[in-house]
Amino acid sequence: MVVKIGVMDSGVGGLTVVEKLSCAIPDAQIIYYGDSGNCPYGNRSRTEIIQLAQKVIQFLQEKEITFICIACNTISTVIKELEKSCSIPLLSIVEPVAHYLATSLKPESIGVIATMDTIQSKVYPQMIHAENSEVHVVGQGSATLADLIERGEFNGDMINHEIEEEMTKLLAQTAMKEVVLGCTHYPIVLDHFEQCFPQITFINPAIYQAEAAKRQIHIIDSLKKNQLKPIIYTSGDVTTFEKIVTKLNISIQDQVKNK
Numbered sequence: 001m002v003v004k005i006g007v008m009d010s011g012v013g014g015l016t017v018v019e020k021l022s023c024a025i026p027d028a029q030i031i032y033y034g035d036s037g038n039c040p041y042g043n044r045s046r047t048e049i050i051q052l053a054q055k056v057i058q059f060l061q062e063k064e065i066t067f068i069c070i071a072c073n074t075i076s077t078v079i080k081e082l083e084k085s086c087s088i089p090l091l092s093i094v095e096p097v098a099h100y101l102a103t104s105l106k107p108e109s110i111g112v113i114a115t116m117d118t119i120q121s122k123v124y125p126q127m128i129h130a131e132n133s134e135v136h137v138v139g140q141g142s143a144t145l146a147d148l149i150e151r152g153e154f155n156g157d158m159i160n161h162e163i164e165e166e167m168t169k170l171l172a173q174t175a176m177k178e179v180v181l182g183c184t185h186y187p188i189v190l191d192h193f194e195q196c197f198p199q200i201t202f203i204n205p206a207i208y209q210a211e212a213a214k215r216q217i218h219i220i221d222s223l224k225k226n227q228l229k230p231i232i233y234t235s236g237d238v239t240t241f242e243k244i245v246t247k248l249n250i251s252i253q254d255q256v257k258n259k
C-alpha cells in the first residue's frame, strides 16, 4: 500500500520539507502544493491565511492523502482553526522543532527568524514554553525575505542585505549560539545565512517535521519498497520551483504542474 502525504506551503518554501521528507520516507508518495499565486502569506491577516489554506487543504484532500504536513510556519500558526474543518491529521512544522528545543537541545537562549506573522503570533515561545519555561526565546520578523526567495532572487545582494539587517537585530536582543530558520523559505538560502553569520548554528525545522511524519506512518513496514518521486503543483509560475528543485537536488515526477 502506498501512503500519500500532502505537503503545503504558500509557495516554494515547503520544498525544503519535501527535500527532508523524501529522504526520511522514500516509499511514500508526496503530493506538494505551493500557493505561489497568493504568496507571501506572512504579511496577511489570520482570516486571509485561514481562507487560503483551506482551499489548498481541499485540493490535497481530493488527492486521497493520509495526512498533511503544513510545510509553512505562518500557516502552522492557524492550525487549530484549520483542524476544525479538516477530517485528516495536519502536522505542524513548529511543534516538532519546539519539542526538540525544549527537551533535547535545551539552550539557555534561542533566536527565531521568521515572517512578521509567525513572530507576532508568538507560536515559538508558546510551544517551547509549554514543555520548558527555562529557554529564553527571542524573535525577529522579516517582511521581505520570503518574498525575495519566492521570486528566485536568491543569488542577489538584496538577500544578503536583508539577512544581515534582521539577523543583527535578532542577535542584539541576547547572546545565542543557535537560530531557528522559522520560515520554510529560509533554508533555501542557508548558504547565505552561514556565510554572513558563521558563528551561529542555524536550525532547519523541516528535519524534525520529517521525523514526525515518519512516526505518523505506523504502517511504514508494509510500504512498497519503491522510490516514489514527489509530484509538485503550484498556483503560480513554475520557473522558480524548477530552479529550487534543482538547487535542493530533489528528484520529482514529471515537470512542476501549474494548477
Ligand code: DGL
Residues within 6 Å of the ligand: 009, 010, 011, 013, 014, 039, 040, 041, 042, 043, 071, 072, 073, 074, 075, 115, 118, 146, 147, 182, 183, 184, 185
Ligand atoms: N514559507 C512560509 C513560512 O514558513 C512563509 C512565506 C510567506 O510569507 O508566505 O512561514
